[in-house]
Amino acid sequence: MTKELELSIERLYSTFSRYPFRSEIDGCPCCVSESDKEKLHTKKLRSLEEEDLSRYAFKAITTWGDVEDFKHFLPRILELLSTTNFIVNTFVVLGKVNYGNWTSWPGDEQTAIKEFLISWWTDSVKHKTYFDKEAFVEIYKLLGDIELLINKWVLSFEDNSFITYIDLVINYYKDLLYGKKSFKEIDKETIDKVLAWINDRKGMIEKGFFYFEKVDPEFAEEVSRALYIVEHIK
Structure with missing residues (x-):
């Protein structure tokens, strides 16, 4: 990993730390099981692994939680996407960013995402x-x-x-x-x-x-x- 990428990931964590983890995140009962929800509670954000986050990454915003919930998990999802063979396709993850209307987010959040993508x-x-x-x-x-x-x-x-x-x-x-x-x-x-x-x-x-x-x-x-x-x- 380049130093540039490492720093951009750290900036994601710092920038989006303003969005806390909600213990109750609503999800469509047809799409999200209780065991799916439990996986998000098992570890701290930076320790969540692919198997913990993959289901959420697929369902975020559309049928599980809202944009602010997504922003909480986004740094770890992007870190996994860029540094591992993340099972969730790139077009799904970045499609969620686009679906969440990221160009309307606060300026520092947009900057953090841009710097991450370039890095x-x-x-x-x-x-x-x-x-x-x-x-x-x-x-x-x-x-x-x-x-x-x-x-x-x-x-x-x-x-x-x-x-x-x-x-x-x-x-x-x-x-x-x-x-x-x-x-x-x-x-x-x-x-x-x-x-x-x-x-x-x-x-x-x-x-x-x-x-x-x-x-x-x-x-x-x-x-x-x-x-x-x-x-x-x-």
């Missing part, structure tokens, strides 16, 4: 071994600033940022180019900016091939595939 995205491209398409789409939908996301993606051979870039090219370049459903929620102007960003870094792919040819020949073949895609698929 999480930066951490993702630096440390994951694959391009997290779902996180990319959902974070963009909340922030609405594609330049911010791609400018935060600084390619380097010293971390995984180049590896995630190559994965993007191999697995999603055609989808971006031909308007496939993987990116159906992103408008064409934004897609064109992503494609331009990819193509502007073609020289980095060439350098990456020669770099990894020496240290990881198998990955160098993937780099070669990516270069072919960028140069020949139009």
